[in-house]
Amino acid sequence: MKKRRTSLKDIALRLNVSIATVSRALRGSHEVGEEMKQKIRMLAEEMNYRPNPFAQSLRKDAPRIIGVVVPNLVTHYYAAVLDGIEDYAQQEGYSVFCGNTHESCEAERQTLDNFLSMHVEGIIACLAQDTVDYSYFEQINKMDVPLVFFARTCLPELFSHVVADGDVAAQKATMHLLNTGSKRIAFIGGPNHLDMVKRRKHGYLEALREKKIEIDRSLVICNKIDFDIAYEAVRDLLKRPDRPDAILAFNDIITFAAFEAIKNVGLRIPDDVALIGFTDSESTAYVTPRLSVIADQAYLQGRKACELLMRNIKGDRRIYREVVPMKLVIRDSSDKTR
Secondary structure, three states: OOOOOOOHHHHHHHHOOOHHHHHHHHOOOOOOOHHHHHHHHHHHHHOOOOOOOOHHHOOOOOOEEEEEEEOOOOOHHHHHHHHHHHHHHHHOOEEEEEEEOOOOHHHHHHHHHHHHHOOOOOEEEOOOOOOOOOHHHHHHHHOOOOEEEEOOOOOOOOOEEEEEOHHHHHHHHHHHHHHOOOOOEEEEEOOOOOHHHHHHHHHHHHHHHHOOOOOOHHHEEEOOOOHHHHHHHHHHHHOOOOOOOEEEEOOHHHHHHHHHHHHHOOOOOOOOOEEEEEOOOHHHHOOOOOOEEEEOOHHHHHHHHHHHHHHHHOOOOOOOEEEEOOEEEOOOOOOOOO
């Protein structure tokens, strides 16, 4: 049986007071003594009570809402995921509220808190890059709030998730670079604790092992997902006497940072430095040279995540792991043998 969320009535029954008394206490009314206010507030916190701002407007035709938490809505990937979520949610009769955490774990927690206070029926989330404490998600699980992760995930034993086969895709991309003239390939990633980073880095390393190429750890740079930081890292690599002659970039932000850095140090793509990035942004086909990319199929990931959430909302408590295959799109930026 699905657990009910704590109501004013639940708190009132525990303390043997009226619902009106509980309501007044939580609003800070002078009609309730300070001692009773304190008892009610402490119990409300203990029972994870969340006020419902829509309570007065509840009716049969009230909107059904899910919340979506993304780290960076301005990137093509997250916008495309959101498109997929919204399309699937709409056909199920749901509206979507989206919160942008700007890659901040504090903003992520606040966004989740806001959604819980709004009594959304479920949540779809992608972790901020600096989130390493997952206790808040454990609390959400204990509250029995349906939640599905996509892309950057955690607690796979508690939540369903949708990911891409980044390890397979990275291995294919690295093999393509090696088979078309590149010899020293750098991997520019994000924070090492992110499962998405681990998968893509693993695929890159597996390709080097398959080709029996000695791994140079100085060519593996995993730092904050930030354009300026990635730009400086790539520029520093390219100024070395033993510079890489190819780069595999973790996402669209890092891909375009690498593209800019290669151009600005006066090197040619792909003749001097080949480049492949994880992104299916349409702009990659309109720069010169046109970028080879690993396409995310982000829209499909969004639909899959929403489908799993709807299953959970409807009572399916099984934990699913959906893997959406990525597509290697070869254009002009990666083949030195042209």
